[in-house]
Amino acid sequence: MPDRYAVIGHPIAHSKSPLIHGLFAQATGQDMTYGLIDGGADEGGFARALADFRASGGRGLNVTLPFKVQALAAADEASEDARLAGAANALRFDGGRIEARNFDGIGLVRDITHNLGAALAGRRVLVLGAGGATRGALRPLALAGAAEILVANRTADKARALAEELAPHAGACVLRGGGFDALPGAAPFDVVINATSASLSGDAPPVPASAFAPGALAYDMVYGKGLTPFLRAAQAAGVTRVADGVGMLVEQAAEAFAWWRGVRPDTREALARLTVPLE
Numbered sequence: 001m002p003d004r005y006a007v008i009g010h011p012i013a014h015s016k017s018p019l020i021h022g023l024f025a026q027a028t029g030q031d032m033t034y035g036l037i038d039g040g041a042d043e044g045g046f047a048r049a050l051a052d053f054r055a056s057g058g059r060g061l062n063v064t065l066p067f068k069v070q071a072l073a074a075a076d077e078a079s080e081d082a083r084l085a086g087a088a089n090a091l092r093f094d095g096g097r098i099e100a101r102n103f104d105g106i107g108l109v110r111d112i113t114h115n116l117g118a119a120l121a122g123r124r125v126l127v128l129g130a131g132g133a134t135r136g137a138l139r140p141l142a143l144a145g146a147a148e149i150l151v152a153n154r155t156a157d158k159a160r161a162l163a164e165e166l167a168p169h170a171g172a173c174v175l176r177g178g179g180f181d182a183l184p185g186a187a188p189f190d191v192v193i194n195a196t197s198a199s200l201s202g203d204a205p206p207v208p209a210s211a212f213a214p215g216a217l218a219y220d221m222v223y224g225k226g227l228t229p230f231l232r233a234a235q236a237a238g239v240t241r242v243a244d245g246v247g248m249l250v251e252q253a254a255e256a257f258a259w260w261r262g263v264r265p266d267t268r269e270a271l272a273r274l275t276v277p278l279e
Contacts, residue, residue, distance in 0.1 A: 002056055003030075003033040005260065008037040008049055009064035010042045016274060017062050020253045023273070024265035032059075032261070039067055042192045054093055058137040060260045061091045062253070068102075068132070075100035084169055085136035090256040101259060104133070104139030107252025108193075108221070108245075113144065115271065118191060118217045121145030126189040128152055128205045128230075129196035130159040130177065135197060135223055138166050142173035150189070151177040152205075180206045188213035194220045204229035209237035227278045246274050 007017040013036065021034040037053060039046040044065045044077050053061065063071040068087035072078055075088060078100040082088045088100035112118050125146045130153035141149055141218035149170070153159035156179030163177030183206075190213050198205050199222040207230075212218065218234030223246040227235075231242045250270045 001057075003032040004035070004053075005032060005060050005062075006035040006037045006053065006058065007064060008038045008039050008046065008053075008061040008067060010041055010045070011065060012036050012038045012064070015064065017064075017250065018026065019273065020250060020270045023270050026258045028261065028263050028265050030261050030263070037061075040048060047074070050074060050091075050130075052100065054098075058200075059093060060256070062256055063089050063091060072100050072102075074098055080169070080174070081136070081139060084139055084166060085132070086134055087136065089136075089252065090259065092260060097100045101256070102136055103252040103255035103259075104248070105137040106251075106255050107135050108219075108248045109140045109144045110251040110255075111243075111245075111247030112191065112217065112219065115267075116219075116241075116252070118215065118242055119234060120191065120239070122147050123190035124187065124213070125149045126152060126183075126207075126211060128180075128194045128207065130155070130162045131195065131197075133195040135162060135166070137193070138175065139169050142166075142170035142175060146173050146191075148174040148176070150186070151175070152180050152183055152207075153177070154180060156182070183211050184208045186211065187221060189216060191217045191219065192234070194218075194222070194228075197222075199225060199228035199230055202229060204233045207233065212237050212239050215241070217241045217243065219243050219245070221248060223249055223272070226276055226278050231278060242278055243278070244278060246276070247271060250274065265271045 042227040076097040082102035151159040159177030
């Protein structure tokens with residue numbers, strides 16, 4: 001009988017994870033199935049769905065909104081990335097234990113450095129927003145060799161608090177936080193990442209053109225929306241290297257697949273299937 005995996009969230013019908021993991025399984029010859037689980041909106045829905053899936057022989061879960069925090073809380077063991085992020089996006093069931101990981105930031109770094117060919121080592125990085133997406137990305141970005149990371153947020157105190165909390169885990173990287181009003185006049189950045197939800201509502205964070213260094217990469221974690229307001233603003237500022245978050249989605253899935261199955265799949269076919277032209 002094939003091993004069973006799934007993604008859990010609410011809503012979940014839109015998820016591309018079954019397609020991605022189906023391609024991975026086919027390419028690597030893995031005997032497995034991958035489904036969708038809607039955890040519902042009621043309190044306790046995630047816990048019930050998790051228990052039912054484990055009881056039926058499920059081997060592992062990807063976890064998406066709004067259950068990433070609950071997934072971490074349910075785990076008996078968690079990676080440092082998951083603990084620092086305060087959330088888990090992948091679970092593995094080992095006997096009676098639940099193991100948790102957070103591969104979002106690792107997938108982001110892999111997409112930037114491997115798929116897009118942009119260097120992080122020694123570079124200045126600007127991350128827009130101070131929410132959960134940023135929290136999960138900072139340590140992997142720092143450990144990839146970024147010289148400096150600035151977290152910019154509408155509420156400056158939130159960005160400063162996040163940077164101060166994670167700075168001890170950032171290696172040699174200088175990690176700072178501040179408000180959007182600190183960006184005008186600041187030295188330009190080599191990589192600018194939009195980790196806010198502004199693109200989903202048709203808005204763009206207030207980033208001045210001066211924030212982009214010559215040859216900078218502008219990266220929006222939102223995917224499948226074409227040229228988002230943030231990416232349009234970057235292009236208007238003269239940026240020619242722009243990317244959305246589809247590669248991050250695929251690469252974090254590949255990390256989870258490798259954790260579960262012991263083989264890391266080639267991601268090129270999934271990327272080709274899911275990439276939407278940025279126009």
